[in-house]
Amino acid sequence: MCPNCGSFDVAPRAVSGRGRVVTFTVNRQAWTPELTQPYVVAIVELEEQADLRLLSNIVGCDPGEVAIDMPVSVTFSQIEDIWIPMFERSARV
Amino acid sequence: MFDRLFEKDVAVTGVGQSEVGRPSLKSAMRLSLDASVEAIADAGLRREDIDGIACWPGDNNNGNSFSPVGPNALLTALGLKVNWYGGGYEGPGPLAGVINGAMAIAAGLCRHVLVFRTITESSARARDKGVSALTAKTVGRDSSYFWQWYTPYNVISAVSFMAMYAQRHFHDYGTRPEQLAQIALTCRRNAELNPKALYRSPMTMDDYFASKMISTPLRLFDCDVHCDASTALILSRVDAARDCRQAPIRLEAVGAALHQPWSWDQISLTENAAFDVGRMMWSRTDLKPKDVGSAQLYDGFSILTMFWLEGLGLCPRGESGPFVEGGTRIARDGLLPLNTNGGQLSGGRTHGLGYVHEACLQLWGRAGERQIAPHSISVAAAGGGPLGGSLLLVRN
Numbered sequence: 504m505c506p507n508c509g510s511f512d513v514a515p516r517a518v519s520g521r522g523r524v525v526t527f528t529v530n531r532q533a534w535t536p537e538l539t540q541p542y543v544v545a546i547v548e549l550e551e552q553a554d555l556r557l558l559s560n561i562v563g564c565d566p567g568e569v570a571i572d573m574p575v576s577v578t579f580s581q582i583e584d585i586w587i588p589m590f591e592r593s594a595r596v
Numbered sequence: 597m598f599d600r601l602f603e604k605d606v607a608v609t610g611v612g613q614s615e616v617g618r619p620s621l622k623s624a625m626r627l628s629l630d631a632s633v634e635a636i637a638d639a640g641l642r643r644e645d646i647d648g649i650a651c652w653p654g655d656n657n658n659g660n661s662f663s664p665v666g667p668n669a670l671l672t673a674l675g676l677k678v679n680w681y682g683g684g685y686e687g688p689g690p691l692a693g694v695i696n697g698a699m700a701i702a703a704g705l706c707r708h709v710l711v712f713r714t715i716t717e718s719s720a721r722a723r724d725k726g727v728s729a730l731t732a733k734t735v736g737r738d739s740s741y742f743w744q745w746y747t748p749y750n751v752i753s754a755v756s757f758m759a760m761y762a763q764r765h766f767h768d769y770g771t772r773p774e775q776l777a778q779i780a781l782t783c784r785r786n787a788e789l790n791p792k793a794l795y796r797s798p799m800t801m802d803d804y805f806a807s808k809m810i811s812t813p814l815r816l817f818d819c820d821v822h823c824d825a826s827t828a829l830i831l832s833r834v835d836a837a838r839d840c841r842q843a844p845i846r847l848e849a850v851g852a853a854l855h856q857p858w859s860w861d862q863i864s865l866t867e868n869a870a871f872d873v874g875r876m877m878w879s880r881t882d883l884k885p886k887d888v889g890s891a892q893l894y895d896g897f898s899i900l901t902m903f904w905l906e907g908l909g910l911c912p913r914g915e916s917g918p919f920v921e922g923g924t925r926i927a928r929d930g931l932l933p934l935n936t937n938g939g940q941l942s943g944g945r946t947h948g949l950g951y952v953h954e955a956c957l958q959l960w961g962r963a964g965e966r967q968i969a970p971h972s973i974s975v976a977a978a979g980g981g982p983l984g985g986s987l988l989l990v991r992n
Binding site: 506525526527528529530531532534535538542544545546554556557558559560571582587589 | 726729745746748749750751752753755756759760761763764767808809810811812813814857861862865
């Protein structure tokens with residue numbers, strides 16, 4: 504159900520995979536023995552709709568380059584039979 | 597808007613707290629009993645007077661250190677004969693036990709409710725650092741609801757969210773690290789005078805900036821310190837409170853609202869639940885933010901204290917940075933003394949009820965060396981992300 508209007512006329516829909524960084528953090532604490540390198544946790548808003556956002560990682564760039572409002576696009580990380588959506592810096596401005 | 601406000605029927609009549617250990621050698625149940633027995637005696641009551649018991653979050657996952665003792669176990673150990681008891685995670689944050697207990701009194705179920713909160717994360721972490729991960733705290737409760745969306749991204753600690761909230765606040769309002777640092781520095785200065793506080797050696801701004809970066813922009817000293825402790829208080833119906841030992845501290849107003857999704861990433865990133873809670877609380881009283889004499893505001897992470905300052909209207913939206921800058925306004929002799937026992941950042945992560953305990957000690961003038969100027973109105977608030985609740989407390 505749409506929590507805004509109450510409609511049940513809802514269904515999955517393909518999106519562009521493009522968005523922007525709403526906020527982020529560079530994690531430096533090794534919570535588990537494998538997490539030795541800084542990594543970026545971010546909330547990304549997709550371009551299709553305001554506040555359509557998800558939590559993800561920003562990958563493929565120096566964590567120091569990540570900034571709020573940075574354009575990003577999706578990239579998938581395959582773990583066994585699951586493809587996890589992550590985001591990388593987009594060339595689009 | 598409502599013709600009856602339930603909290604007007606309820607007062608705090610006694611408080612108690614176990615030792616605050618890092619770790620404590622006492623069992624979780626012994627800590628809970630120490631706090632409870634002290635609170636009951638503090639109110640001038642006997643065990644047989646207690647006819648209700650409340651706790652947030654209740655018996656968490658069968659003894660998990662986040663809340664190892666729930667109402668079922670404690671009422672049994674204390675030999676209480678209760679007419680109402682309740683616990684559970686779903687509710688407006690760490691003060692939910694107070695709000696639920698007050699509702700039970702106002703609804704006519706009971707007269708004197710023991711509210712408690714026990715936590716043993718220090719000793720548990722000495723065995724396994726993973727036990728305090730949010731994933732461990734919420735197993736079997738809401739992991740199926742939201743946590744599955746976070747763990748694939750190595751979001752293991754709540755600090756990931758708190759850091760993202762802080763980053764957005766810095767971006768939107770120009771808040772600076774040296775402003776945020778004042779929360780940690782103020783708590784430490786207050787902890788120096790609290791014999792039960794865990795960290796009491798002076799902290800300088802240089803010390804703050806030398807502390808380890810955990811997750812930008814939050815440093816180690818922006819994160820609270822795990823402890824083993826139990827805190828308890830007695831809520832009494834106002835007419836029954838007259839029989840108690842000391843001046844009742846009335847629940848003038850409560851805030852418990854959530855007008856947003858229950859989510860750590862879909863909620864307002866620079867408000868969390870604090871503004872919803874604040875608007876509700878002030879709608880239930882004629883008092884105003886300027887009337888508040890002391891503030892005990894959740895500092896599980898320093899940025900959350902900033903959100904509470906703004907959400908409760910103690911400073912304008914977005915201006916918590918300038919408000920706390922230099923630390924003068926929030927010092928013990930300032931305009932709005934803040935977290936006068938050292939908060940959770942230096943005092944210990946008693947998690948929620950510690951703020952109410954300290955507010956009451958200050959209102960009663962029983963805070964010892966750290967006692968601030970006499971005042972009759974205090975505000976306590978706890979929670980972060982979607983969790984949030986507040987209490988406006990008035991000493992008669």
